Each structure stands twice: as C-alpha cells, then as structure tokens.
Amino acid sequence: MADSGQALAHRLRQLRVQQWPDKRIKQPQLAQALNVSVPLISSWENEANPKVPPVSRLEAYALLFCSHRSLRADDLVPLAEAELTMEESQLRDKLLQELLDLRAAALNHGPSPSSAPAVANPWQFDDGRQVVIVCTRLPDSWLARMPYVDPDDPHHIELYTYADLDSLFELHGHIRAFNPASEIRRHTAKELEPDDLTSHLVLLGGVDWNDLTTDVFQVLDLPVRQINDWESENGPYFSHGDRHFSPTLTDGMLREDVALFYRGPNPYNSRRTLTICNGMYGRGTLGVVRALTDTKFRDRNTEWIHERFGDGEAYALLSKVRVVRGQVITPDWTLDELRLVEWPD
Known part of the structure; x- marks a missing residue:
C-alpha cells in the first residue's frame, strides 16, 4: 500500500x-x-x-x-x-x-471502476493505420444555390460541398485524439482512391447520396435496409424483416430520427475496419456519432457494446435519436426503449 x-x-x-x-x-x-x-x-x-x-x-x-x-x-x-x-x-x-x-x-481496491470504460472506445484503433472518413457530397441542384462552392471562386470553401458537416466536425476531432499516430483523412465517395478503400473506413450518411454506403450495404448483406421512399405518404424508413422504423415529424419538424451504427471488417481489406453512422436525416447521423464521442454517454455506450456483442467481429445497432427544440439528444444505448434492432440477434 x-x-x-x-x-x-x-x-x-x-x-x-x-x-x-x-x-x-x-x-x-x-x-x-x-x-x-x-x-x-x-x-x-x-x-x-x-x-x-x-x-x-x-x-x-x-x-x-x-x-x-x-x-x-x-x-x-x-x-x-x-x-x-x-x-x-x-x-x-x-x-x-x-x-x-x-x-x-x-486503497488496495484493484483497478478503478471509474468514468473511463474497461474496453477501448470503438473510435480507438490502436494500430497507427490510416483512417478515412467518407462523407456525402451535396447534390449539384443544391450546390447551384450556394455561394463559395465553385472551385474557380476566389472564396471557394470545399467543405461547403459536404453533407453531415456537424457529424464530420464532431467525429474528426475525436478520431484524431484517440489515434494520434494515425493519419486521418476525409473525402467524398467520388474522391476516393484504392488506398483509401483499404484503410479503416468510416461512412457518414445514408444510401441516398453516399454511393459507397449503397455499395457496402449490398456487399455486406446487412439485416437492416434503408428505404429512401421520400415521395410516399409514409416517407423513408429502415426495415428489418417485416418491421419498419420511420422518423417522427410533427408539423414538418423532426422530433425523432432513426439511425444505424455498424462495425465490422472492411470488405475491401479484412485487416481494417468498416464503421457506418447513418441516420435518415443529418441529425440522426450526428446522434449516432455522438453516442460514442459525447463525454456524458460514450463510456457507458462503449461498455454496453462490449457487454452486448463481446469480441464479435461485426455488429449493428439501430436506435432512436431524439430531437428536442431542434437539438440532438445523444442516445443512451443502455435504455431499452431507444434500441430498435440489435444484430447479431
């Protein structure tokens, strides 16, 4: 002592x-x-x-x-x-x-059961390898209405062409902090080179605008599908078997989104990882990102992942992301009512 x-x-x-x-x-x-x-x-x-x-x-x-x-x-x-x-x-x-x-x-109590989890946060890769965050590029019809997106404009700002900027800003800093020896890059899907695809891949955004997310969904044959039925009365949704999970809107205001977190081997390089953070809306994507970056929730969510999935190579969670007064509330995955689908079952 x-x-x-x-x-x-x-x-x-x-x-x-x-x-x-x-x-x-x-x-x-x-x-x-x-x-x-x-x-x-x-x-x-x-x-x-x-x-x-x-x-x-x-x-x-x-x-x-x-x-x-x-x-x-x-x-x-x-x-x-x-x-x-x-x-x-x-x-x-x-x-x-x-x-x-x-x-x-x-105090002779052994290892501390403190605020940090006993297992590594999923954003901590520990191998010093490159991490590539793949973002969605906004459609040309949207960009046509925006300033500073033309590369020939002296005031050009490249990031203005990206969707899910909140999620990218939140995640980029955390991945750099957790992996100081790794090079952290960000690209849109069309900018990727072969070496990018064989790195630790992080996909932000859904199958509507992110072509790589669409490709990966098909390769992985995930049990959860994203249906972008934006024109119908029911709107877009995730499906699992015969169950559908849709965002909740009231008077056009988003009250609750549905978002997917997936982690598994990179299908283009089995020695690297693939992570998907994907909501029906941008705030759903931000919520599922913050589940493992928010200082109030990341440790308990990390512990829950470890307890639920153990050392499994691949797992997925579909969860609710609540939105209050326009602000994203970080999901607490230990609450049963927020978890919609867990895979493996």
Missing part, C-alpha cells in the same frame, strides 16, 4: 511542478484553486506518509491540469467543462483515469 500511495503522491506533485515547463505551480496557488488548505496539499504529495485524496479532488486536479488556459496571470483557475476543447477534454479524461487507478491501487 505504501508503494501505491507513493506513486499517487509522486504523480500529484509531478502535475503541480512539471505539467507546464514554463510555469511551476506553488502549493498555495493549487490550494486556492482547489479551495483546500496548503497542509492538505502537502499531505497528498507526501511520499513518506501519503494521504489519499477523495475522488472529487482528483476530478478537480484533472480539470485544472488538462489545459494551459487554467493559468491566468499568477492565479490557477479551473475552466468549466463546457469551455474545454476536444483535445483538452480528452486529456482531462486520460488524467482522471490515471489518477483514479493510482488511488484505487493505493
């Missing part, structure tokens, strides 16, 4: 003294930021006779030291969680997990 306690004490002092090479934090500064006494800080850092901080204090440490922006002149002031960038949020989670594991070891 002494060694484990010493490891935690050493790490806490290391954060204070070495986290920012250009600024050495003094104990009174840290004590003020955490709203505790200086002797208490000393007791936590005392390797000869270490005291173990409560979880809430370690959460405060992680929030403080995940961002250089916590330094404000001579003061140390924690940021609000909502102020954190994607990279800062990832570092906060990593620091917290490390400190909680050290705390658990110091």
